[in-house]
Amino acid sequence: MHAISPRPVGLLAAAGRFPVAFAEKARVIGLPVSCVGLRHLASPELKPLVGEFTWAGIGKIGRVIRIFKRAGVREIVMAGKVYKTELLKPLRLLQLLPDLRTLRFWYNRRRRDNRDDSLLLGLIDEFARDGLTFGSALDYCPELLVRNGVLTRRPPTAFELADISFGWELAKAMGELDVGQSVAVRERAVLAVEAIEGTDQMIARAGTLCRRGGFVVVKVAKPQQDMRFDVPTIGCATIEGLHRAGGNVLAVEAGKTILLDEAETVALADRYGISITAVEAAAVARAA
Numbered sequence: 001m002h003a004i005s006p007r008p009v010g011l012l013a014a015a016g017r018f019p020v021a022f023a024e025k026a027r028v029i030g031l032p033v034s035c036v037g038l039r040h041l042a043s044p045e046l047k048p049l050v051g052e053f054t055w056a057g058i059g060k061i062g063r064v065i066r067i068f069k070r071a072g073v074r075e076i077v078m079a080g081k082v083y084k085t086e087l088l089k090p091l092r093l094l095q096l097l098p099d100l101r102t103l104r105f106w107y108n109r110r111r112r113d114n115r116d117d118s119l120l121l122g123l124i125d126e127f128a129r130d131g132l133t134f135g136s137a138l139d140y141c142p143e144l145l146v147r148n149g150v151l152t153r154r155p156p157t158a159f160e161l162a163d164i165s166f167g168w169e170l171a172k173a174m175g176e177l178d179v180g181q182s183v184a185v186r187e188r189a190v191l192a193v194e195a196i197e198g199t200d201q202m203i204a205r206a207g208t209l210c211r212r213g214g215f216v217v218v219k220v221a222k223p224q225q226d227m228r229f230d231v232p233t234i235g236c237a238t239i240e241g242l243h244r245a246g247g248n249v250l251a252v253e254a255g256k257t258i259l260l261d262e263a264e265t266v267a268l269a270d271r272y273g274i275s276i277t278a279v280e281a282a283a284v285a286r287a288a
Contacts, residue, residue: 006032007032007072007073007074008032008033008034008051008052008071008072008073009026009031009032009033009034009073009075009076009077009135009140010033010034010035010036010068010071010073010075010076010077010132011023011026011033011034011035011036011046011050011076011077011079011137012035012036012038012064012076012077012078012079013035013036013037013038013041013042013043013046013079013080014038014041014042014078014079014080014081014082015038015041015042015043015080015081015082015083016080016081016233016235016260017043017235017260017261018079018080018137018144018233018258018260019035019037019042019043019046019079019080020043020045020046020049021079021141021144021260021261022077022079022137022140022141023035023046023049023050024049025140025141026049026050026140027049027050029140031140032051033049033050033051033052034050034051034052034067034068034071034072034073035050035052035053035054036053036054036055036056036064036067036068037053037054037055037056038055038056038057038058038080038082039055039056039057039058040058041058041080041081041082041083042055042080052071054067057096057097058082058096059096059097059098059099059102060098060099060102061098061099061101061102061105061123061126062099062100062101062102063099065101065127065130065132068132069130069131069132073132074131074132074133075132075133075134075135076127076132076133076134076135077134077135077136077137077140077228078120078134078137078228078229079137081198081233083198084116084119084196085196085197101126105122105123105126108122115178115179116178116230117178117222117224117226117230118178120226120229120230121226124228134228134229135228136227136228138227138231138258144258144259144260145255145256145257145258145259146234146252146254146255146257146258146259146262146278147254147255147278148254148255148278148279148280149254149277149278150275150276150277150278151259151262151266151269151276151277151278152266152269152270152274152275152276152277153270154270154273154274154275155275155277156216156249156251156275156277159187160216160248160249160275162188163185163186163187163188163215163216163218163249164185164216164218164249164251164277164279164284165284166185166188167183167184167185167190167216167217167218167251168218168220168251168279168281168284169284170183170185170190170193170218171183171218171219171220172220172222172223172281174193174194175220175221175222175223175224175225176222176223176224178222179193179194179195180193180194180195180199180202181194181199181219181220181221181222181232182194182199182202182203182217182218182219182220182232183217183218184202184203184205184206184210184215184216184217184218184247185215185216185217185218186210186214186215186216191205191206191209191210191215192205192206192209199217199219199238200237200238200241203217203238203241203242203245203247204241204244204245206245206247207244207245207246207247208245210246211246212246213245213246213247213248214246214247214248215245215246215247215248215249216247216248216249216250216251217242217247217249217250217251218251218252219232219234219250219251219252219253219257220232220252220253220256220257220281221253221256221257225256227256231256231257231258232252232253232256232257232258233257233258233259233260234250234252234257234258234259234260234265234276235259235260235261235265236260236261236264236265236268238250238265239265239268239269239272239274239276240268242272242274243272243274247274248273248274248275249274249275249276249277250269250274250275250276250277251276251277251278251279252276252277252278252279253278253279253280253281254278254279254280255278255280257278259278
């Protein structure tokens with residue numbers, strides 16, 4: 001846990017519940033927060049939870065840096081999901097109206113590719129040029145990381161455990177390539193692999209490909225996971241999507257996955273008969 005400083009921490013907030021959970025925890029511990037909410041992604045719920053709140057477009061890196069510097073911020077945390085599909089839409093320059101700093105960043109020829117880690121590490125370097133560093137939001141709220149063990153009333157069956165072990169190795173391999181962090185498996189056959197669309201849409205696709213349902217979703221951290229960004233996250237929305245698609249099990253990596261609204265998420269899974277299990281990597285390796 002960080003020592004509380006009178007200097008505000010910057011919150012760069014994108015989509016989902018994680019930014020709200022961080023802001024709520026910061027308020028409880030007396031941590032001042034200056035928040036920049038990414039327009040069309042961040043939740044308006046953040047406004048009353050933070051000391052300062054400003055909207056900024058996803059294509060406004062220069063504006064975001066200026067806002068944080070004016071607020072006296074030196075350390076920033078990123079929370080929430082940025083959908084990279086927004087950057088690949090037709091007429092993206094007209095829709096996003098990027099500032100000069102964003103254009104220089106996006107078209108940086110020294111960056112070897114535009115995978116998630118490459119972009120986010122490059123963004124961290126860009127902010128560092130102005131003396132702004134990034135930390136992990138989880139340093140302030142480590143209790144959001146899921147504990148080891150079966151969280152729901154129903155444990156996975158022996159057949160489902162075999163699918164978890166099979167899917168785990170595949171998900172780790174995809175994470176090492178920085179492609180995605182989740183796979184859907186049924187009877188040790190891969191139904192769907194997460195890529196740019198994200199876990200929720202991957203689960204929906206698995207449901208269309210496996211009409212009989214009963215599949216397992218495995219979601220893990222990358223082998224090279226940087227806990228400052230893109231940490232695997234699950235919550236009620238994940239369980240709702242899994243139920244709609246016909247999935248039976250959600251297996252995640254213990255200690256490296258964020259579980260939002262734990263009581264509500266577990267209760268929802270119990271209502272649907274879905275098993276949630278958090279597994280340590282070493283345990284999977286022993287079982288393989």
